[in-house]
Amino acid sequence: MTVPHVPDVHPAWLPPEAFRAAGARRVLVLGDDSAPAETVRAEVADACERHGGAVAAPGEACDLVLALSSAAGLPAEARALLGPEIGAEGFVLARRDGVTVVLADDPAGLLYGWFEVARLGEAAFGEARPARAHRPALRRRMLDHWDNIDVHPVMGQVERGYSGGSIFWLDGALRADLTRVRAYGRLLAATGVNAVAINNVNVHTAEAHLLTDRLGEVAAVAAELRPYGIRVHLSVNFASPITLGGLDSADPLDEAVREWWTRTTGRVYETIPDFGGYVVKADSEGQPGPFAYGRSHADGANMLADALAPHGGVVFWRAFVYNHRQDWRDRSTDRARAAHDHFAPLDGRFRDNAILQVKYGPMDFQTREPVSPVIAAMPATRLAVELQVTQEYTGQQRHVCYLGPMWSEVLGFRFWGPGERAVADVAAGGGLVAVSNVGDDPYWTGHPLAQANLYAFGRLAWSPELDPAAILDEWIGLTFPGASGLVRDTLHEMMDGSWETYERYTAPLGVGFMVRPGHHYGPDVDGYEYTPWGTYHFADRDGVGVDRTRATGTGYTGQYPAPWSEVYESLAECPDELLLFFHHVPYEHVLQSGVTVVQHIYDTHFAGAEEAAGIRLAWEKLAGSVDPALYARVQERLDEQVRCAEEWRDQVNTYFLRKSGVPDARGRQIY
C-alpha cells in the first residue's frame, strides 16, 4: 500500500501540506492487518517522510497515537480513553499530557480519525482536548457515479457530468492506470464517504455486463477503494435475467429469476467479498422494472435484497418513479405526488437490507424544492436521501454554487415541527447518497471551487449539524494551505451565499424547471411547459405557479404531516421561496416580504445577476494569491457565469413583463 499522489492532478483538499502538523511529529499506529489500518500506517509513513516526523514503535515516546481499542500495548494516554463502545467507523479524539490520541473500535474509525487530525492541523497538537467521540450520523455515505463505459450518443461518457470523462473508464474499457481512483477514494475517505456506485443508474448494454462477464473491472476498482474504507456498489439493470441470463422474464416472483439473481450475486461476492450492493432505477424514465409483471416495487427490491442478504449487501432502490409521458393538458396529474403515491403504501414491505433512495425533493434536484414527503411517510422503511453534487440544475460547474447551505437545510428539515426529528435522523439507518461531480478533469470537478461541494457532501453526511460556512472554512484551509485572510474572506464572500445568488437569477419562488430542455443549462422559461415531463409553471397573463393545495389543487400538500401540510396549504403561511411550488397566484400577489410576485421576480433577477458580477469582481482580488492556473480556470468560468446570469435575468424578466404587462417599479431595463 502506497499513498496515491497523481502528477498533474490537483490535490484538492489533500495537498501534502495538509499533513504537515502530524507528519512533523512522532506517530504511533496500533492497528491490525486490515486494509484501512494498513492505509493509516502508509499515510503516517508518507506524511512523516515528507515533513520530517517519525513513525514511532510501541513503547517509544510519541506525539500522536492512532490505535484500535482492541490493540495490545496501548500507551497510557490511549488506555485512559477506553470505555463504552465507540461504535462502527467512529473514533475518540483527545489530547492530554502532550499526546494526541485517536482511539477507534474498528480500522475505518482509525482512518477517519487520521483525517480528522489532518483537518485540525497544528490545533491537534496544541492545548489539551477533552475526549470527544466522533461518529457518523448516517450509516451509508455514498457517491453515485453516472459513468458510462461506452460514450452514450446523447448523454456522453458521464451522464450529467461536467468534469470531463470518467475516472474509471476510457474508450470503452477500464482504465489501465487506476491510481487516480485510489486518490479519489482517499479524498472521499477524508470527508467520511464510505460507499461508491461506479456506474450510471441508466444501465446501458455494455454496463449491464459489469454484473457478470465484466465483473473483473468492478473488482479492480474495488481493490483501489478498499484501502480507504469504501465499498463498491453497482447499478444493475432490472431486466438482467433476460438480457444477461437468457431467461424470458425478469418477474421478481419467478423462481428462475430469483435463482438467477441469487447465483449471480453469489458470484459477485466470490470475486469481491466486501461488495456493497446494488443500485436500481426501475420503472423510471424508460428503465425496466417490476410493473411490467404486475409486481410492486417492494417485490422488485426484495428479490435483490434476498439475493444480497447472505453476503451483507444492500440494495439501493430509487423512488424516482413518475409518469414521464404525461399530457401537459392534464392538470390533475402531479409529478410531485408520484413518489409518495407509489411508495408510501409500501411502507413496511421492504426488507431490512433494501434501502429506498429518495431524492431530496419531489421533482428532480431543482435549486429549490420542498423536502420530499416520502421521507416522512415510511417509518418502517430504511431510507436514503439522494442529493446531487453534480450541478445539473445549479450551473453545471460553470457557475459558483456552493450547495452546503441547501443540503444543510434539507437535512435539518423537521417534518413534524420544531423539536421533532430532522431528515438526517430519519435517514440515519439508511444513508445519504449523492451523484458525484467528479471526472477526469485536472481539477476533478471542472470548476475548482466545485470541489467544495464534494467535500461538504461527505462532511454533512457524517455530521449533518455542521455549519456549511464552517465546512467551507475547513475546505479553504485544507485546499489553500496557509491561506491568507484575504483568500479566506474572499472565498467566503464568493461562496457562502452563492446558492441563493444562483436561485435569485434563475427560476423564482420554487417554481423550477425554467431551463433549456435536454441539457438543462441556461434559461428557457417555457422550455418544459408543453412537454410530457410533468414540469409546468402555468404562467398566463394573470399569474403563475402550480396549485398543489388540497382545497383547489392537486392535493400534494396533503402528503405532508402537520404542521407542514397546513403551512404549505396556506397562501399566507407558505414560505415565499416555495410559494409558486404550492400555489398559483396573481402577479400582484403580495409576498410575506412585502413585495408583489412580479416585482420580486424583477428584483431578485437584477440582484442575482449583480451578485454574480460581484463574485467575479471578488475573485480578481485573489490574482497573485492563488495558483495562476487555478486562478485562470476559475476566472474563465466566472466570465461564463456572469454572461449566463445576465441571460437568465433578461429572459425571465422579459418573459414576465411580456406576460404580466406590469412594469418594473424601479424602471430598470427589461426587453
Next chain:
Amino acid sequence: MTVPHVPDVHPAWLPPEAFRAAGARRVLVLGDDSAPAETVRAEVADACERHGGAVAAPGEACDLVLALSSAAGLPAEARALLGPEIGAEGFVLARRDGVTVVLADDPAGLLYGWFEVARLGEAAFGEARPARAHRPALRRRMLDHWDNIDVHPVMGQVERGYSGGSIFWLDGALRADLTRVRAYGRLLAATGVNAVAINNVNVHTAEAHLLTDRLGEVAAVAAELRPYGIRVHLSVNFASPITLGGLDSADPLDEAVREWWTRTTGRVYETIPDFGGYVVKADSEGQPGPFAYGRSHADGANMLADALAPHGGVVFWRAFVYNHRQDWRDRSTDRARAAHDHFAPLDGRFRDNAILQVKYGPMDFQTREPVSPVIAAMPATRLAVELQVTQEYTGQQRHVCYLGPMWSEVLGFRFWGPGERAVADVAAGGGLVAVSNVGDDPYWTGHPLAQANLYAFGRLAWSPELDPAAILDEWIGLTFPGASGLVRDTLHEMMDGSWETYERYTAPLGVGFMVRPGHHYGPDVDGYEYTPWGTYHFADRDGVGVDRTRATGTGYTGQYPAPWSEVYESLAECPDELLLFFHHVPYEHVLQSGVTVVQHIYDTHFAGAEEAAGIRLAWEKLAGSVDPALYARVQERLDEQVRCAEEWRDQVNTYFLRKSGVPDARGRQIY
C-alpha cells in the same frame, strides 16, 4: 447500359406499367452514341421486351419515333417537324397519321421526350396531336443532397433527412452497389431534373476530401447519373486550400489560393469531364468564407467561377448569410434583411458562371414566407431559387404536405405587379434548386406520398406554369397505375390542400419558427424566442408579430420594389397570411378576413387539426385499393400527423389564450 430496376424498392412514378403504352408498340430510335441516346435505346428495349412491343429498324413501320433532328434517315412523320431550333434539352411532340414523333436537337431532349410519352400513356397513341415544343423554363433543375459520408454526431447521415440513410454512402464509404443511384437518376430525369449535388453544404472533414483524394467516389456517382442526363456537383468547403492544400490562407484574391483552386478543379475535370460545378455555403452558420479575409462574396464566388469557367462548370453560391449569433434583446437587427443587405450591393459583380442561390424566402424554408426580395434586386446576376423538398419545417415526411402549391405560388410571384415578370422568369437563366427528400428508405422519401413533392419539384422546374393539382394528377396516374376514380379522388382530397392544412395547425399568419429548436419537429411557441437565431415573434400580452415596416420597424419592406413595398408596408393591404411577418399587431386586430388575429389563430388551429383527422379518415377509404404495405406505411404516418396536429393546435391555442386572455368566441376547449 441497362435500365435499373431495384428489387424491394418502391418504383415511385416509374413502375413498369408506366411504359405499357409505348412498350406495347413498335418504336424507332434515331439517336447518336451519347449516353442519353443510349439510355433511350435501352429504355425502349426494356419497355418493349416487358410489354410485347418491338424495337423498329430504320425504314420499318413504327408507332413511335424518337429521333434527333440531326439524325440520318428520319421518317417522313419526323421530317415534317423539322424547323426552327428546338433548343437545348427540349423536344417537339406530335402525332399524325398514326405515328407519334418525338424530335429533339440533343440527346437530353430525346430522353425527356421519352418520359413525356410515358406520362401521356395511351393518350400518346390516340388522336392526332399538333406539334408542340417542350422546353425547360429554367436552365438548371437541381437537387442538393445534404448527405454526409460519416454520420454526423448531431445531424446524422443525411442532414435534415427523414428517409433513412444516404443512397450514396454507408458506413463512411461509397456504397458498393450504386444501382439505386442510377434508378434515382432515372426518376429525376423523368421529372426533368438535370443536376444533383451529392454532399452536404455543411462540408465536414471527410466530405471535404471528395474534392481531391476521394474524387473517385464522385466519379463513380457521376457515371451512374450521366446516362440520365444529370451532371454531378460537389459542395466544397471554402477553407479547402488550407485544410486540403496545406496553404495558410483561403483568401480569394491570393494568387496561391486561386492557383490551388484552378489546379484542383482541373483535376476534377480530368476525372469527370462533364462535372457540373461547385455548391458553396460560405460565411453562413459557422462555415468559412471570404469575410475572414475582408473580401466580398463576389470575390469568393468569382474565384471559384474562374477556376470552373474553362471547363464549362458553374458555382452555386448560397446567399444564406446572416448573423446567427444575434442578441434577442436587439430589435434593430432583422435576419430577414440580411441576404439583401449582403448581396444586393454586389449585383453585377458576379461572373456569368457564378449563380447566386437564394432561398425562396428571407428566413429559412418556413411554411409561409414572403418571397425573398433578393430575387428582385439583382438584375445583373444569375440567380437560382432554392426550395426544400425535404420537409424540415413542413412535417418531416411524417405529415402529408404536398408542396406543389407553395412552390407554384413562389415561382409565379410577380415582384413588379401583374403582367410583369415572375420569379420563374427571373431565375430562368440560373435555375431552381431544392434540397432532396430522398434516402435509402424503401419508399425513397419515408412517407410514400412525399414522393409527390419530389416529382412536383422537377415538373415545376421544367414548367413553372403547371397547375400543382394537375402535376399531382400526373403523379397519381404514374405511381398508381390504373388508379380507380376512388384512388385518384381520395389522393386529391388528401393532398391538394395539405400545405394549407399544415399551415393552419402550425405557425399562424406568416410568423414562422414556432418549432422545437434543433430538430424542428413539433410545436414550441417560444422555442426560438430568446435564442441567437434571429427568429422571433415578440408575442406579449397585447399582441404579436414583427414590425418590419419602414415607418416604425426594421425597414425590411423597403427591400421590395413597388407595388409590394407598399402592400407589405400597409397594415390594411398586407395579405392576411403574411401579416405577422410584417406587422406587430394587437390580438384584437381585425384581419381582411373579418376575424381578429387571436380568433383567427383559434379558428385555423381547430380547423387544421380537424382537416388532418379528415386526411387520415380519407385514407381509410383506400384500404384494399392500394398495396397493403404502402397502405400501412401511410396509415402509420397519418396517425402521427393527427397526433402532432392536435399537439400544435393545443400548444398554440393555449399559448395565445394564456397570453391574450381572449376566450375563443366559439367556446372550444383550450387548455
